[in-house]
Amino acid sequence: MKLHYTPLSGHAHRAQLFxxxxxxxxELVPVDLAAGEHKTPAFLALNRFGQVPVLEDGEIVIADSNAILVYLANKYERTDWLPETPAGAAQVQRWLSVAAGQIAYGACAARLITLVNAPFDAPEVIAxxxxxxxxxxxxxxxxxWIAAAHPTIADIALYSYIANAPEGNVDISAYEHIQAWLKRVEALPRFVPFPQSELGLRAR
Known part of the structure; x- marks a missing residue:
C-alpha cells in the first residue's frame, strides 16, 4: 500500500495518521508540490484534481482524504472507527462534511495564508x-469524542487542521474541550504527529 502525500498537508496527515x-x-511517497509534481501527467493519472493524498492499494486508487478514511475503515472491517448503524454512520458523515467544509474554509485556509501566501482574506477565514x-x-x-463514545474517523478528519490552527493565526488556547480532545487523540496508540511550522502564532 502506498500513500502519496506531502508532510505539511493536513489532508495527507489524516490518511497517514489513520x-x-x-x-x-x-509506503510514504512524497509529492513535491513546490516543483509542480502534482500537476504532472503521472500524478494526474492517479488524481485528476492534482491533489494529495492519494492511496494506492494494489490496483485500487483512492483520492481524497476522507474517502481514504472510509475505504480503510471498511477494508479492515473496523466498525469501531466507522459504525455500521444508520445513526452511527450518519453522525460520522456529518463531521466528515464539517472537515471538508467549515474546517477546510476556516482553519485550513487561514494556515494556507501563512504557509504558502494563499489569496484568502485573513480576517474572514480566521473568523x-x-x-x-x-x-x-x-x-x-x-x-x-466528536461522533460517538469512542474515537471514529470523524476525529481523525478534524484533528490535523485544528491541531495546527495556530500556524494560521487562529488561537485555540481558550477552547478547553478542544484542548483536552487533542490530547486524547495524541494519546492513541501509534499516533503520528502532524509536523509543526514556525508560522503565525507559533512564529518565534
Missing amino acids: LALLGVEH RAHASLTIIDAELAQRD
Missing part, C-alpha cells in the same frame, strides 16, 4: 475558523 493507528504497513471551533468545543463539552 494508517498508523490501524497498524497498516504502507470562520473560530465560528466552527466554538461549535466543536461545545460538542466536546458533552462527550470525549
Whole structure:
C-alpha cells in the first residue's frame, strides 16, 4: 500500500495518521508540490484534481482524504472507527462534511495564508475558523469524542487542521474541550504527529 502525500498537508496527515493507528504497513511517497509534481501527467493519472493524498492499494486508487478514511475503515472491517448503524454512520458523515467544509474554509485556509501566501482574506477565514471551533468545543463539552463514545474517523478528519490552527493565526488556547480532545487523540496508540511550522502564532 502506498500513500502519496506531502508532510505539511493536513489532508495527507489524516490518511497517514489513520494508517498508523490501524497498524497498516504502507509506503510514504512524497509529492513535491513546490516543483509542480502534482500537476504532472503521472500524478494526474492517479488524481485528476492534482491533489494529495492519494492511496494506492494494489490496483485500487483512492483520492481524497476522507474517502481514504472510509475505504480503510471498511477494508479492515473496523466498525469501531466507522459504525455500521444508520445513526452511527450518519453522525460520522456529518463531521466528515464539517472537515471538508467549515474546517477546510476556516482553519485550513487561514494556515494556507501563512504557509504558502494563499489569496484568502485573513480576517474572514480566521473568523470562520473560530465560528466552527466554538461549535466543536461545545460538542466536546458533552462527550470525549466528536461522533460517538469512542474515537471514529470523524476525529481523525478534524484533528490535523485544528491541531495546527495556530500556524494560521487562529488561537485555540481558550477552547478547553478542544484542548483536552487533542490530547486524547495524541494519546492513541501509534499516533503520528502532524509536523509543526514556525508560522503565525507559533512564529518565534
